Amino acid sequence: MPADPPLPQRLLEHYNAMPRGERRLADLLLEDVRAVIDSSATALATRAGVSKATAARLFKRLGYPSFKAAQRALREQQAEPAPDRYGPTLGRLGGERPELGQHLQAEVRNLVATIEQQRSDELGQAVRLLARAQKLWVVGFGDNYSLAHFARSQLIKVRSDIRMIPLGGFSVPEEFASISESDVMLAFAIGRRTRSLRNIVASAMQAGTRLLYLTDGPALARSGEGSLTLKVRSTGTAMFDSPTAAVSLMAYLCAALGAHLGEAAVQRLRRIDAIHEDWGELAHPLEA
Amino acid sequence: MPADPPLPQRLLEHYNAMPRGERRLADLLLEDVRAVIDSSATALATRAGVSKATAARLFKRLGYPSFKAAQRALREQQAEPAPDRYGPTLGRLGGERPELGQHLQAEVRNLVATIEQQRSDELGQAVRLLARAQKLWVVGFGDNYSLAHFARSQLIKVRSDIRMIPLGGFSVPEEFASISESDVMLAFAIGRRTRSLRNIVASAMQAGTRLLYLTDGPALARSGEGSLTLKVRSTGTAMFDSPTAAVSLMAYLCAALGAHLGEAAVQRLRRIDAIHEDWGELAHPLEA
DNA sequence: TGCTAATGGATCATTTATGAAATTAAGTGT
DNA sequence: ACACTTAATTTCATAAATGATCCATTAGCA
Known part of the structure; x- marks a missing residue:
C-alpha cells in the first residue's frame, strides 16, 4: 500500500543530477526496466559499461537502500495486478494521471526496438x-x-x-x-x-x-x-x-x-x- | 568553405560524453542556440549555473579552439545570406546515408530531455x-x-x-x-x-x-x-x-x-x- | 591616446566520480 | 553445520571534473 514511485519515475527525477557513468546505466534502464528484475547488478553494470560500484551508487541515489532492495521492490510491483488497456482506465477512474515515467519508458522502448529492428539494406x-x-x-x-x-x-x-x-x-x-x-x-x-x-x-x-x-x-x-x-x-x-x-x-x-x-x-x-x-x-x- | 557542422549537431554528438556541468550548459544551448551569439561566455555560464571554466571546456570539447572562436564561427554562419541550415549537408554530400545510430541517440535524448523537463503541475x-x-x-x-x-x-x-x-x-x-x-x-x-x-x-x-x-x-x-x-x-x-x-x-x-x-x-x-x-x-x- | 571595465583564457586547489579490490552477505550442496 | 560459490556492498586510491582566481587582451570611453 505504500505505493513507492516506479523506477522510470525515479530515473527521470534524478536524471539531471547524475554523473556520466550513472547516466549510462540509467539510459539502459530507461530502455528496459525489466533488466533490473532479471539480471544481476554485475551483469547490468557490465552491459552499461560501468563498474559494479557505480551501479550500487545509482540505486542509492534513486532512494533505494541498496540494489537488492530495489530489485526486491520492483519484483513485487511487477507481480501486482497487471493493468492493461481500457480496462484499467475504467478501474482506476477519477482523474488519476498516468505516470509520465511509464510513458517515457514505453516510448523509449518503442523507439529503440523500432530502429534497431531495421535492416540496413532494407x-x-x-x-x-x-x-x-x-x-x-x-x-x-x-x-x-x-x-x-x-x-x-x-x-x-x-x-x-x-x-x-x-x-x-x-x-x-x-x-x-x-x-x-x-x-x-x-x-x-x-x-x-x-x-x-x-x-x-x-x-x-x-x-x-x-x-x-x-x-x-x-x-x-x-x-x-x-x-x-x-x-x-x-x-x-x-x-x-x-x-x-x-x-x-x-x-x-x-x-x-x-x-x-x-x-x-x-x-x-x-x-x-x-x-x-x-x-x-x-x-x-x-x-x- | 569547410562548412563545419552547426552547433546543435555538435552538441548532440558529444552529449553522451559530457560530464554533468557541461551537459547543463549544453541543455541550455539546445534550447536556445542564439544565446551563444548574443551573450558572453560568462553570462552563459551563469545562466546555466556553471563556472566560466566549464563553459570554456565545453566549447573545446565541441571542437572549437575556444569560446571566442565558436562565437565568431556561429556569428558568421548566422550572418550568411540564406539561413544556412543545410550547409553541412552540402559538405558531406553524395548519397551518404546518415547514421541510424546517431539518429536514434538524438531522438532518445530529445525524448528524455523533453519529458524530464516537464513540470508535473504544469x-x-x-x-x-x-x-x-x-x-x-x-x-x-x-x-x-x-x-x-x-x-x-x-x-x-x-x-x-x-x-x-x-x-x-x-x-x-x-x-x-x-x-x-x-x-x-x-x-x-x-x-x-x-x-x-x-x-x-x-x-x-x-x-x-x-x-x-x-x-x-x-x-x-x-x-x-x-x-x-x-x-x-x-x-x-x-x-x-x-x-x-x-x-x-x-x-x-x-x-x-x-x-x-x-x-x-x-x-x-x-x-x-x-x-x-x-x-x-x-x-x-x-x-x- | 591613455585609462578603465569587461571578457576570455589558463592555472591550480578542491571536490566529486569511478573502478579495482577487499569485504560481507546469501545461498548451495555435502 | 560446514565449506564453497556467487553476488552485492564497501573501501580506497586514482582519475576526472569543477570553480575560484589570476593574467592577458580587447573594447569602450573620455
Whole structure:
C-alpha cells in the first residue's frame, strides 16, 4: 500500500543530477526496466559499461537502500495486478494521471526496438524506392492521416510529385486512377487498419505499383518484387497507442532521402527557403 | 568553405560524453542556440549555473579552439545570406546515408530531455485546460499541421467540440471569429513559425482565450493568467528537425486527458468503436 | 591616446566520480 | 553445520571534473 514511485519515475527525477557513468546505466534502464528484475547488478553494470560500484551508487541515489532492495521492490510491483488497456482506465477512474515515467519508458522502448529492428539494406532499398518513384503516393486513412501528412510535408521538401491520399474531400478512386507502374506508394498502417487502406493497397499491387508499407502489424502478404514492409512498434501505456516511433523512422527516412538525392535536394531546400522569405516579406513588410 | 557542422549537431554528438556541468550548459544551448551569439561566455555560464571554466571546456570539447572562436564561427554562419541550415549537408554530400545510430541517440535524448523537463503541475494544468475548454481550437500551420492534426485526431476520441485551424481551404479569420473567452487554443510552434501563427495567437490572447502553446523555441511572451507554454526539444541530426518528442508529449497529454475525463471518455471511446464496427460491416459485409 | 571595465583564457586547489579490490552477505550442496 | 560459490556492498586510491582566481587582451570611453 505504500505505493513507492516506479523506477522510470525515479530515473527521470534524478536524471539531471547524475554523473556520466550513472547516466549510462540509467539510459539502459530507461530502455528496459525489466533488466533490473532479471539480471544481476554485475551483469547490468557490465552491459552499461560501468563498474559494479557505480551501479550500487545509482540505486542509492534513486532512494533505494541498496540494489537488492530495489530489485526486491520492483519484483513485487511487477507481480501486482497487471493493468492493461481500457480496462484499467475504467478501474482506476477519477482523474488519476498516468505516470509520465511509464510513458517515457514505453516510448523509449518503442523507439529503440523500432530502429534497431531495421535492416540496413532494407532502409537503403526504401530510400531508393522513395527516390526513384516517378510519382510518390502517400497514403494514410483515419489515424494514419497525420502520419502520412507529416511524411509528405517532409518529403516534399526534397523531391516533387508527391500525391496525398485521401485528398481534401475528393473521392479516392478518381485520384488513384492515375497511378502507374513507375510510381511508388508509401502507405501507413499503424493501429486500426481501414477498409479503404486494404482496398487501395490491393489495387496498387494489382496495378504493379511498388509499395513501401509502414506498419505495426504483420508485413504485407504478397510483398514480392520491389515492395517492402517496415515494421514499427507503437505500444502505448494507456488507452492509446503512440505513433512516436513511426514518426521517428519517417523522419530518418526523409533525412536519408535528402542525403541520397544530394545536391538536388539541397537546391530544392534553398529554393523553398527563398520563397518562404519572399512571401514573409510580401505579407507583412512592416515587421521588424 | 569547410562548412563545419552547426552547433546543435555538435552538441548532440558529444552529449553522451559530457560530464554533468557541461551537459547543463549544453541543455541550455539546445534550447536556445542564439544565446551563444548574443551573450558572453560568462553570462552563459551563469545562466546555466556553471563556472566560466566549464563553459570554456565545453566549447573545446565541441571542437572549437575556444569560446571566442565558436562565437565568431556561429556569428558568421548566422550572418550568411540564406539561413544556412543545410550547409553541412552540402559538405558531406553524395548519397551518404546518415547514421541510424546517431539518429536514434538524438531522438532518445530529445525524448528524455523533453519529458524530464516537464513540470508535473504544469502538465496537470495543461490537462485541465484541455478538459474544461468549451471549444478547443487546435492550431498548426505549415509543418505544424501534421502535429495539430495528430493532436486533434486523438483528442476527438475523448471529448467533443474541437476545431482545427487551418481548416480545409477556408479562410482563417472567418473561422476564428467564433472564438470565445471560455475556449482554449492549443497551438503548435515547432520549427519555423509562420506569420499566421503569430497573428492568430495574438488575436486569441486579445480575445482573452487561454492558450496551450507547444514549442521548441522561447516561451510565450505575455503568458499571463491561464495560458501555458510547454517546451519540447526537436533537434535533429541531419537536415531536418524531428517532431518526435512533440508527438510523444502530445500522446501523453491525450492519454492523461482521457484518464482525467474518466468514465465520460471511456464511454465516448466505446461509442466510437461501435460506430466503427457498424460502418465496417456496412461497407463490406463480405469480408472475413 | 591613455585609462578603465569587461571578457576570455589558463592555472591550480578542491571536490566529486569511478573502478579495482577487499569485504560481507546469501545461498548451495555435502 | 560446514565449506564453497556467487553476488552485492564497501573501501580506497586514482582519475576526472569543477570553480575560484589570476593574467592577458580587447573594447569602450573620455
